[in-house]
Amino acid sequence: MSTTFNEFSGKKVFLKMENLQKTGSFKIRGAMNKVLQLSEAECEKGLIAASAGNHAQGVAYAGKARNVPVTIFMPTGTPEAKVNATRGYGATVKLVGQNFDEAYVAAREEQLRTGATFIHPFDDLAVIEGQATVAMEMLQQRPEIDTIVVPAGGGGLLAGTLLAVKSTRPDIRVIGVQSINAPAITIAYKGKNDGILTFQGKTIAEGINVKVPGKLTMNIIHSFVDDMVTVTEQEIASAILFMLEREKTLIEGAGAAAVAAVLNHHTPSSAQNIGIIVSGGNFDIGKLAECQQMSLKVPLAK
Template sequence: MVHRTPCKQSETLNEWTNSEVYLKLENLQKTGSFKVRGAFNKVAQLSEEECAKGLLAASAGNHAQGVALAGRKKGVPVTIYMPLATPEAKVQATQKYGATVKLIGQSFDEAYLAARSAQLATGATFVHPFDDLAIIEGQATVAMEMLQQQPDLDTIVVPAGGGGLLAGTALAVKAIRPTVKVIGVQAENAPAIFSKFHERKGMIHFLPTLAEGIRVKDPGKVTMNIIQNYVDELITVSEQEISSAILFMLEREKTLIEGAAAAAVAAVLHKKLPFTANRVGVIVSGGNFDVAKLGECVTTSTDYVNNF
């Protein structure tokens, strides 16, 4: 039901980092993101009674498309609540997969609360974007494929928002290759998991970010428990670093990636890994980028051409 996506070595990143870097290109996945893996796995496990109630979800974009496609394949109606700031490309793609889209709130968290209220009112079956073991297990297949394609990796770098991909990666990696380090990456402007992982107290300040797909204020309880027990380290990257990673992938690797995926690439590109790594796998989580923001990337990354 999903593609086995390429795991491509980047010669440019090899030379720049003095290590071997492999890019797991989930931007080439169905719907343009890894999210379809978890959605298919969850929907496949639903009973006829649960499906008959219709599916309901909240999403910043990629989970929406995954649930919409999974629902269409199973003949189940799907309604998705998305933030008002969701890129138009993601909204249109979700609608083309047959889902009804309702735009509400300024953030994923506000859209999530609206979706939960709708669930109580309608009795629809809610498909959580990350805090569900069936979703996490589906996302774990990304890492499982990576280790089949490149079994000698010593480090895997993963973008993190709600934590489903990071938790799934950690579970898979520690079961198959326990010595492999798993590093989660968040945007500096949306560091919820980073702050909890490092037990930082006080209010977390959230700002706009190009990585809107991982701008989640309240990561899942299930995902955080797994992350705290199995992930080796959490780091953050700046907006300038994210922007330059998008441009790097477009210019040097000839592929378009979104801000969430660029966070993981940026950690390697800007040499921010906390461990010495010789063979690094980077999960390029998605490619659903609003091309209208390319100008913003160029403006933010004024030193890009000179550095790379």
């Protein structure tokens, strides 16, 4: 619990710091759960995945644990810290495309050519179940939580949270958060279209910059989520700086999206005990100056 955060938000806030997780994000949970369930035959030709960065590290780490070669396709603009960390876990990295979706297409083409086993970053039940352990731990540690705020890109973490929470504590609200520049799940949830973005803006939260959400994840989200909200790029940048200055913790844009939603009062006014999933901390330190410039435009709400 953060006293400083409580003062700024006017709520009692509990932070689930997945930025301190092995590989720097929650993604290790789903990747490890999936890879450990694979048969020897599925591992024989290696593993392949597409990722904006965090899933890449999770799959690379899990593949190394099973002594299986891993190839990861990542967008060309992926932060260097994520690329280097993925290579550090022994994976072969191929930088392709301008965003996750283009890297995903390239990875699928390579998977068809080689016969490698594809590890989807979010639209896979074993991956979703692994991500569900985040919320399970939160409820065990802080049963008084009445609202959980979750960043969402493809929807794996949000879907896992929903399965864990709504099966045991349906009274707890679950709010998904996206950048206003990449709101595919929000658009689909609001019923405006099928959720496929016709325009995908640039966002400092590259970890949740997904053009097409998962079919499995969207079925779960449509069935159980209480609301989807968006935050601006300025609010995300301000949240990154807030966590660095006030909590002495560097987090990435995706994790900061959930923080921003609470700091800027995008959650229900009746929510009093809020759990925030700070999904990752693999931030490109070179973007701090950009955050400072952006955050000056929208001061933190208090």
